[in-house]
Amino acid sequence: MVKILIGYASDYGTTKKMAQAAAEGVTSVKGCQALLKNVEDICSEDMTSSAGIMLGSPVHMGSMDWRVKKMIDTVCAELWMNDMMNGKVAAVFACGGGFGGSGGGAELAMLAMLSNFAELGMLLLPLPKKINYYQHGGLHWGPCGRSGDANMKNVGVSSAVIHLTKQHAIHLAKTALVLANSDIFQN
Amino acid sequence: MVKILIGYASDYGTTKKMAQAAAEGVTSVKGCQALLKNVEDICSEDMTSSAGIMLGSPVHMGSMDWRVKKMIDTVCAELWMNDMMNGKVAAVFACGGGFGGSGGGAELAMLAMLSNFAELGMLLLPLPKKINYYQHGGLHWGPCGRSGDANMKNVGVSSAVIHLTKQHAIHLAKTALVLANSDIFQN
Amino acid sequence: MVKILIGYASDYGTTKKMAQAAAEGVTSVKGCQALLKNVEDICSEDMTSSAGIMLGSPVHMGSMDWRVKKMIDTVCAELWMNDMMNGKVAAVFACGGGFGGSGGGAELAMLAMLSNFAELGMLLLPLPKKINYYQHGGLHWGPCGRSGDANMKNVGVSSAVIHLTKQHAIHLAKTALVLANSDIFQN
Amino acid sequence: MVKILIGYASDYGTTKKMAQAAAEGVTSVKGCQALLKNVEDICSEDMTSSAGIMLGSPVHMGSMDWRVKKMIDTVCAELWMNDMMNGKVAAVFACGGGFGGSGGGAELAMLAMLSNFAELGMLLLPLPKKINYYQHGGLHWGPCGRSGDANMKNVGVSSAVIHLTKQHAIHLAKTALVLANSDIFQN
Numbered sequence: 001m002v003k004i005l006i007g008y009a010s011d012y013g014t015t016k017k018m019a020q021a022a023a024e025g026v027t028s029v030k031g032c033q034a035l036l037k038n039v040e041d042i043c044s045e046d047m048t049s050s051a052g053i054m055l056g057s058p059v060h061m062g063s064m065d066w067r068v069k070k071m072i073d074t075v076c077a078e079l080w081m082n083d084m085m086n087g088k089v090a091a092v093f094a095c096g097g098g099f100g101g102s103g104g105g106a107e108l109a110m111l112a113m114l115s116n117f118a119e120l121g122m123l124l125l126p127l128p129k130k131i132n133y134y135q136h137g138g139l140h141w142g143p144c145g146r147s148g149d150a151n152m153k154n155v156g157v158s159s160a161v162i163h164l165t166k167q168h169a170i171h172l173a174k175t176a177l178v179l180a181n182s183d184i185f186q187n
Numbered sequence: 188m189v190k191i192l193i194g195y196a197s198d199y200g201t202t203k204k205m206a207q208a209a210a211e212g213v214t215s216v217k218g219c220q221a222l223l224k225n226v227e228d229i230c231s232e233d234m235t236s237s238a239g240i241m242l243g244s245p246v247h248m249g250s251m252d253w254r255v256k257k258m259i260d261t262v263c264a265e266l267w268m269n270d271m272m273n274g275k276v277a278a279v280f281a282c283g284g285g286f287g288g289s290g291g292g293a294e295l296a297m298l299a300m301l302s303n304f305a306e307l308g309m310l311l312l313p314l315p316k317k318i319n320y321y322q323h324g325g326l327h328w329g330p331c332g333r334s335g336d337a338n339m340k341n342v343g344v345s346s347a348v349i350h351l352t353k354q355h356a357i358h359l360a361k362t363a364l365v366l367a368n369s370d371i372f373q374n
Numbered sequence: 375m376v377k378i379l380i381g382y383a384s385d386y387g388t389t390k391k392m393a394q395a396a397a398e399g400v401t402s403v404k405g406c407q408a409l410l411k412n413v414e415d416i417c418s419e420d421m422t423s424s425a426g427i428m429l430g431s432p433v434h435m436g437s438m439d440w441r442v443k444k445m446i447d448t449v450c451a452e453l454w455m456n457d458m459m460n461g462k463v464a465a466v467f468a469c470g471g472g473f474g475g476s477g478g479g480a481e482l483a484m485l486a487m488l489s490n491f492a493e494l495g496m497l498l499l500p501l502p503k504k505i506n507y508y509q510h511g512g513l514h515w516g517p518c519g520r521s522g523d524a525n526m527k528n529v530g531v532s533s534a535v536i537h538l539t540k541q542h543a544i545h546l547a548k549t550a551l552v553l554a555n556s557d558i559f560q561n
Numbered sequence: 562m563v564k565i566l567i568g569y570a571s572d573y574g575t576t577k578k579m580a581q582a583a584a585e586g587v588t589s590v591k592g593c594q595a596l597l598k599n600v601e602d603i604c605s606e607d608m609t610s611s612a613g614i615m616l617g618s619p620v621h622m623g624s625m626d627w628r629v630k631k632m633i634d635t636v637c638a639e640l641w642m643n644d645m646m647n648g649k650v651a652a653v654f655a656c657g658g659g660f661g662g663s664g665g666g667a668e669l670a671m672l673a674m675l676s677n678f679a680e681l682g683m684l685l686l687p688l689p690k691k692i693n694y695y696q697h698g699g700l701h702w703g704p705c706g707r708s709g710d711a712n713m714k715n716v717g718v719s720s721a722v723i724h725l726t727k728q729h730a731i732h733l734a735k736t737a738l739v740l741a742n743s744d745i746f747q748n
Contacts, residue, residue: 150322306622372545476707
């Protein structure tokens, strides 16, 4: 079995709901199992035993949630130092209030998470525009939920975004299966 | 009179319409005049004779339009080399199809333009969320028009975005007036 | 007196050393005083009572330190919500191992901090290339210390970077004095 | 045979030299052939007939060269519209004066190119730190040449960077072979 780690932080449950959809997506792929964890509970072994990682964060002040970054600094940095994750595959998603209707800072938030995975030597999985429902929550870096409306009222995450996130996780699982046992970075 | 240069590229006229609103905004500020130019017509003297610059670009494939970049490479690079723009003030805006509803790559497009202005030693003007109509086309880096709908049909730019862009230009003009004759970067 | 807040996180003391140089720079400007604080000790009132803010972070895994982000999420987010910081001025600096000799991720780390300040409606101060010693630790987004050598040995931060950081703080203080009592963002 | 397209723009020949090393790397992988082209000569068919693409750019004013962006806007945008590149693999490299010693804007330049490839639905290949010579020109987004010294004198690109770029191309070719005939993005 190929294991995929789904990590998330969540304030009001929307990012968590996206993470749960991702776990369902992984489980639906034959030969893959999901490990769904709040970032505060992720340890090194969760990372090293997984063939792929999907990380989701609330968007706060134009970048990722501090709890996600704490996990990166305290868990991933050592894996980077010891070259433990090279050649695995990574994907990200985000959820924010989206005030302004222009992404609300989701792009830099997702890039900061992808930066960590690039440092770890992991292939980065994009979200192609042809995926169903892309028009209702897609960004090329990954699915983007929007939990707030134009009055900053929390309206939860749409079913379209849930679908997109599940699909993104299916792609991640499939990619991990394809890459398994390949040894791209020999030196 | 303090001169503000408004530069733009445009495919279907939406970014140009935003640029025209910006020029109106500048003109409405006492003591300021606007120089509105397609990027293909901008020369060094347009830059050096201006106290502030506002640059707008269509969003293509997640970054700025190539014509905007050509102007930067062929006009701004030499001004950077000769330290000609330090201490002036800059602002940006963008307009894209916005497919996906998550900004569609506008953030990196705007950051690439801001990167040029930071290289030039210019202060960067943000768009505060309290500005009227921010909820209908605001990003902290500047106003973001969206010209396409969920079916990629061109629907033009909204009056809210036009208002935001005009207001952003007013702030730029006011900032240029405040900074005029200050000499922040003496060494 | 105009107050400038210098915030930092530090692992081995290099980012702190840069912060101390920044505080010296602020103090050297007539009419300005520095408030030097570890990010873990910064409260809302430190922010609102300051005319300018300079924030420095270690670079970890291609973005800012989680403690800096925690301060942003827990202190700045509320100030954003209540429009408390508009029109002030911000600057950033960073220090990392710099393995690879190509910045080591400092650029996205600095942009993530600047993203927070843009959200807060603050003007962003660049580091012009003409500043003395720029060639030994300058990036247009701010001073960049490098604490590691090509063998990942900690070699501390150079006197050139210390000089650059002090100078950047002087510019910040001067800008805060120029902007004081201007009211750029009236609506 | 699996074909890998190597595209580049070049001012003084350094980025071209890196591109030539990349082509050599591809050719050294059994079953792979390289198509080396100046971006000004790249057509749609070069892209669609390739299993992987490596794109290199000079760094100008903190982002990619305008000629590279022109190719993206005029060639890639249509391929995005028609979903022609999904599931292929992409990598980038850059070369700049590097004045300041902190990357000189290479990171945003590389991210802008990667943004295009993410839009195209292509997997993004990182540069792991364990690769030989990483310490002399590596960034997690790809190899970074530095052609200028601290006095802005053109000193050409180092043999370490040439080696890194060749190695990056080998990884790209290997990844393309592994991904060939997989169909990750079915919907």
